[in-house]
Amino acid sequence: MSGINKVILVGHLGKDPEIRYLEGNVSVASFPLATSETFNKDGRKVEQTEWHNIVMWRGLADVAAKYLQKGKLVYIEGKLRTRSFEDKTGIKKYTTEIVAENFTVLGRKSDFDDNKQTVKSEDADADYDRSTEADNLPF
Amino acid sequence: MSGINKVILVGHLGKDPEIRYLEGNVSVASFPLATSETFNKDGRKVEQTEWHNIVMWRGLADVAAKYLQKGKLVYIEGKLRTRSFEDKTGIKKYTTEIVAENFTVLGRKSDFDDNKQTVKSEDADADYDRSTEADNLPF
Amino acid sequence: MSGINKVILVGHLGKDPEIRYLEGNVSVASFPLATSETFNKDGRKVEQTEWHNIVMWRGLADVAAKYLQKGKLVYIEGKLRTRSFEDKTGIKKYTTEIVAENFTVLGRKSDFDDNKQTVKSEDADADYDRSTEADNLPF
């Protein structure tokens, strides 16, 4: 049966997005996102930060490369995906990532060089496909 | 700044919850949850299942032990937490878990031996604290 | 600034979806959805049901017409929209609806005549546009 696998995060980018290009010119952006929680422990304020590995594909990756930078506050919606990989010594390890489906930059106008602030995976992909097609035109 | 770290899952338990008791009689329940997604690949239906490590603490763990069993369909809300541990060979590894904050059993009325179906972490903990206190009474 | 307007519901349909066709052959489905909450009041279990007006557009409406019926348990994700209208006596009234963006039928496999269970607005619309185009072919 179909289920639901949804993640909602609001946090700050720990680094600029890193973009890689796979075969077929598919773009993938990834970056760490910090979500902090403040709570009282024995009458003292303690901050606990959780780091999330965000991954964006195709058109969404391209938009992220343009609009997201280290330090920006962003709302991200996506799904969890755990995958295995071998580290450099050949040991099998697992990593859990959030595959983003859309994001919205939060904050003030002055933070933006442009006012496109909400991006959905499908819309970004539509643009992506169009531009990819354009790039392939034989003239 | 405070952020948001929220996970929403609807899926089936892969196993019965496993309960452990930490010092101070703190209970912790954990179990795998499967969320499946069906999509078309080259005209064929493909099902992809993602497995999540669910963790519940204190009162919520006790309620889970009572109401959740392998195969049950459940809605879970919680937050992501990644922690490191050493495997049996001493290698440092990371695991990402969903620390549940509340859950609701989904399905038919006949699936239940009782109609308590939605449980919040705080309510469960209130019961838990009360019963723990009761257990400690010197008579 | 862009914001977030998101609703997540799991509940049962109170009626079969009602489909209407607007100009340009645009389909709109609407139905009431019940979400129930059980709580204790003075030691007695009380169930409180909230009714939501669900609206689905275009391709999503068509899929709803096919897969959703009265009584079905469904997960719905969408956004809130309040609109005004005049009742039959000319009095201005407001109604708040949930404009669905995707849905997933929950329950047992045996509940389905088909295993397509998760539907996104954009995917459904892609199918919709294609079929609309097909319908308009001059042969």
Next chain:
Amino acid sequence: MSGINKVILVGHLGKDPEIRYLEGNVSVASFPLATSETFNKDGRKVEQTEWHNIVMWRGLADVAAKYLQKGKLVYIEGKLRTRSFEDKTGIKKYTTEIVAENFTVLGRKSDFDDNKQTVKSEDADADYDRSTEADNLPF
């Protein structure tokens, strides 16, 4: 069966919260929240704003009165509730509100007079009950 009725909003307060006190000294805060969406229509950027009626009860209302003001950007989680009332001419009308369960102020440090930024309904209520008790002490 129990269901899920969850709303997630990120938007700006249109006004300062308005606080009322019901019998038993129960506090209720309410305010409008705007969530804006920008989309392209015929090549032009169009902004559509949705207004939500937010209601907070008891301890959460008290904290809102202290930390939320017109213009602030806030993340709100809550549930939908539609209730009927009679307007001044005796006509029955319906209104749909979001009963908040917790909120987080988003934005920069300079926006805050204090760094308590995330508030849950139960925690706020615990404080509320305590202070109410304190106020009733006969000395």
Next chain:
DNA sequence: TTTT
């Protein structure tokens, strides 16, 4: 009635 907010914000960008």
Next chain:
DNA sequence: TTTT
């Protein structure tokens, strides 16, 4: 490695 972010932010407040």
